[in-house]
Amino acid sequence: MLGPGTVEDVVRVLSSLVSLPSYVALGTLPRDRVALVSDKEGFRSLWLLDPSSRELRRLVDEPISFASRARSWVSRIVYGVDVAKGAELHKLFALDIDTGEKVEIDAPPARVLGLAHDDKSIAFTASTRSGVHLYLAKWDGSCEKLADINAIASVTDVNERYIAGFGILRGDPRSYELFFYDLRAGELRVYTPKPGSVNQGPILRGSLALFESNFEGRNRLYEYSIENGELRKVSFKHGDYDSFDPVSHRFYDYVGDSVYCVAMKNGRTRLFVDGKEIPTPRGCIAGFPAFLSDGSVVLTVSSLVKPPHVIRVSPDGSTEVLVENEIPKDVRDRIGEVRFVKYRSFDGLEIPMYVVESRSSPKPGRGVVYIHGGPWFEVADEWRVLIAALAACGYHVLAPNYRGSTGYGEEFRRLIIGDPGGGDLEDIVYAKKWGVENGLVKEGEVCSIGYSYGGYATLLALGKKPEEWKCGVAGAAVADWEEMYELSDAVFRKFIETLFAGKRELFSERSPITYVDKVKAPLCIIQPQNDSRTPLKPVLRYVSKLLELGKTFELHVAPDMGHVIRTMDDAVKILLPALLFLKRYLG
Known part of the structure; x- marks a missing residue:
């Protein structure tokens, strides 16, 4: 069996994946x-x-x-x-x-x-x-x-x-x-x-x-x-x-006298011109199709196990790779099966989820619940370097599209409005339960990890559901909704008002800082220095309380970096501390 090995191996795996370009x-x-x-x-x-x-x-x-x-x-x-x-x-x-x-x-x-x-x-x-x-x-x-x-x-x-x-x-x-x-x-x-x-x-x-x-x-x-x-x-x-x-559309426009669209269902896209499907690889199209004068189309495509690459699809349906992008074979061999599943949450609601197995971990084995950001976003079958790195380093990945995620209809997306940190948090816990009940992950060997809203959900999960987690990694997290609201510009104040449906009385109840004394598992907090979406100041106050309470944690402040990961160096600043922390506390 291929194993993730030493800390040096973790660094090597991450380096090989981060260096793969996006398109x-x-x-x-x-x-x-x-x-x-x-x-x-x-x-x-x-x-x-x-x-x-x-x-x-x-x-x-x-x-x-x-x-x-x-x-x-x-x-x-x-x-x-x-x-x-x-x-x-x-x-x-x-x-x-x-x-x-x-x-x-x-x-x-x-x-x-x-x-x-x-x-x-x-x-x-x-x-x-x-x-x-x-x-x-x-x-x-x-x-x-x-x-x-x-x-x-x-x-x-x-x-x-x-x-x-x-x-x-x-x-x-x-x-x-x-x-x-x-x-x-x-x-x-x-x-x-x-x-x-x-x-x-x-x-x-x-x-x-x-x-x-x-x-x-x-x-x-x-x-x-x-x-x-x-x-x-x-x-x-x-x-x-x-x-x-389809359930939704990533993009659409006119080509000649016809309408084309990149349509989506269950986290995968398909391309249609005047209703006729143009064959594309399984996974997702990113960005805007480039239609050429000869009738062919250039696309950027990827999947959870295939990094972004550029292809050209001819009118006869044949595909030519214009710009290749491959995971090194020894790293790719560690990443196992990708599955799309649905499970029932606490109230019977069906929650979609992508599961990426690791060939370097037994079943049941060590696992990670990956919580996407947004919250109006989704985990689709498209390249995410952190998910690939987690699987390659020996962790089975459970990536739920909790209520509020996009890609599964407007009624599903709206369920989080007025209830952030409520039903969605239960969906995250039930994703872990699914992994345990289906023999993929071992009880007591599961970590929560997320960035942005996913970082917020991780902090909240470790405070409100402390018995569920062996450890947690929170990147660019919201620690205190009240303080974040005061620090935000006009659009992010509107975002918070929209997310909470104007219920400012919920700010304190749904803030991780309210439950900091309940945290039991080790925490890794990674925060960009210049983040204007999820500012550093409330996170430092949360960390100060962790310190006062004698909790086990580590804090990494990424210098001269904002919320958005724009460079490969930015990616390393976020991902390397996360993977080394998991190595230390999850094994």
């Missing part, structure tokens, strides 16, 4: 070129791929935080740079792909929430401490504020007439509405097909908006005429899409 396609540029975001050279940057020659070229020298979707008729990209050492105050830059000319957008540093461009302008929403604002910039760098939105809102598209986006715009934390800003009239309009429904991601074609909505039940695609108010459900020529019956 996320941004779509097609003129002349069949593909824009990508990748950390191929150690930091997240903007890259250009020529599918014919397979040549990859880095376009900017500095680490970037995000970039706009590419447009097939525009040889420019807009990207954001964090100018506050990880605190997510962004400056925007417009890059001419052909000349390399870079223009800074004349807007104050702010947390950018949504960004889009066309050949004439750049639109974005951004948050400051005072509120959320809608901006319009030109390619020469000039910029003006168009409106104060003061709600969680994201721009998704812009053309010569309209800016489109979506957000929580009518005060109901359980619904999302669309917004359209008329650039000629200077008016902002909010639209929903049904009050209380969830409507997301409008993409423009003239005065038509293609968007996802659940107003008729399941998430489906609709077209709305901004000019005359007509609404129709998108119908497809082919039946593959309807047979798949």
Whole structure:
């Protein structure tokens, strides 16, 4: 049997996995070129791929935080740079792909929430401490504020007439509405097909908006005429899409006269053009498909056991790998079967979960419950370096999509609103129970681990359910909701209000610091120094109480780092202390 071995082996395994680059396609540029975001050279940057020659070229020298979707008729990209050492105050830059000319957008540093461009302008929403604002910039760098939105809102598209986006715009934390800003009239309009429904991601074609909505039940695609108010459900020529019956959509747009979509169910994606499935590898498509003039499409794909790589799917369905990315064989051989399962929680609710077994651990053996962040996110069948590292280091991984996770319908997602740290915490405990009852993990040999909301859930789990865990690892955690609220900017105050459905009386009850005296298991706390989402200050107060109470813990503060992991060095700062802690306390 292959074993994880020594501390040196843990370091070697992590190094081999962290060094595997990520790739996320941004779509097609003129002349069949593909824009990508990748950390191929150690930091997240903007890259250009020529599918014919397979040549990859880095376009900017500095680490970037995000970039706009590419447009097939525009040889420019807009990207954001964090100018506050990880605190997510962004400056925007417009890059001419052909000349390399870079223009800074004349807007104050702010947390950018949504960004889009066309050949004439750049639109974005951004948050400051005072509120959320809608901006319009030109390619020469000039910029003006168009409106104060003061709600969680994201721009998704812009053309010569309209800016489109979506957000929580009518005060109901359980619904999302669309917004359209008329650039000629200077008016902002909010639209929903049904009050209380969830409507997301409008993409423009003239005065038509293609968007996802659940107003008729399941998430489906609709077209709305901004000019005359007509609404129709998108119908497809082919039946593959309807047979798949997706739960949600990662992305959609027009290609030629047809609508394409990356549809999702049970944590895996499929690509459809006018309802016909385009064959793709099992796992998930990340980013935006890049359709080329010959009818082929370039995709970035991955799975829980296959790192991100770039493929080209031809019209005949054949697949060509353009950029390969492989786990070293000796490390891959340690990672066992991947399973998608569902289990019943405390109240009978069915909870979906991905299970990744380790070939280096017996059954039952040592295990980890991996708690994803968000909470509006999910563990899908796509690459996560921590999950791969945990399995390679000898731990069976249970990764539940607790109530509130995305990807399983709006009713499931809404269950956490007004109840964070309630039913979702029970779902996490029942994931561990499933592992024990099904002979995968051994009672008394299970750790909880998570980052962001997952870090919060870990701290809460060790305080409210101390008998369940041998140890815990919490990264970028929320320790005190009340203090975090006071330290947050406008958008994160709105986020907290939305998550709690305005129930501020729950802040103390659902804060880990309230239960710090109940913690029994050793804790590893890893916190970025400049995190503006989950600030360091409340975590230090939590740690101070651990110290006063004589608890066993270790604290790692990642210097000059924010909430988002942007470089391979950032990843090591978070993952290495976690794995060494598990080696020490879980074996």
